[in-house]
Amino acid sequence: LPARPRWESHTDSYRLALENGDHEFAAWSIMKRLQQGFFLGRPLEAQVNDAQDYVAACFRLEQGMSGNYAQLTHQAMLGLQGKSDDPCLLVGEAFDERDELPRYQAANEAFGLCNYHVTKALLLFLWDRWEDVLEHRARVEPWAAGMHSLYHCAVIELYVACSCAA
Numbered sequence: 001l002p003a004r005p006r007w008e009s010h011t012d013s014y015r016l017a018l019e020n021g022d023h024e025f026a027a028w029s030i031m032k033r034l035q036q037g038f039f040l041g042r043p044l045e046a047q048v049n050d051a052q053d054y055v056a057a058c059f060r061l062e063q064g065m066s067g068n069y070a071q072l073t074h075q076a077m078l079g080l081q082g083k084s085d086d087p088c089l090l091v092g093e094a095f096d097e098r099d100e101l102p103r104y105q106a107a108n109e110a111f112g113l114c115n116y117h118v119t120k121a122l123l124l125f126l127w128d129r130w131e132d133v134l135e136h137r138a139r140v141e142p143w144a145a146g147m148h149s150l151y152h153c154a155v156i157e158l159y160v161a162c163s164c165a166a
Contacts, residue, residue: 010036014057027063030054031070035115038073039122039155048077055094069115071095076119080126088123088132090116110143118155130163 010033017026051074058067075095079087090097104112
């Protein structure tokens, strides 16, 4: 996979950022490694095991937003493992969308909102909820300009295309 070297590079980015005292970039790097591993289909059990360590690292570095984004991804994985009542809801031991989504909206948190809607679209696609995928795509649109350099754009467009074809 062409994306795999980028996914692997986040570990080096994390290490180098720590060595240089850049805790913000270190937390961002480890959070992105978790998200991209999820998007790339890395084995779920390995991802869940890493998620606990990555979330803890973000908070240990006092980088709450990166930790929060990692928690969202962690919750999506837990849902896929059957550890929530509804795998399409990001509600459980790691994250609760009922609390966090209003915070993202109130703060106009572009990355948080895009991350939420893209992750929701992925989960909804897996459960054949095609129209809901399209709804979450529409909700990403106001924030999409800030996401062009991230995997999120490609991920949501893939699931939209597949939903339209279904």
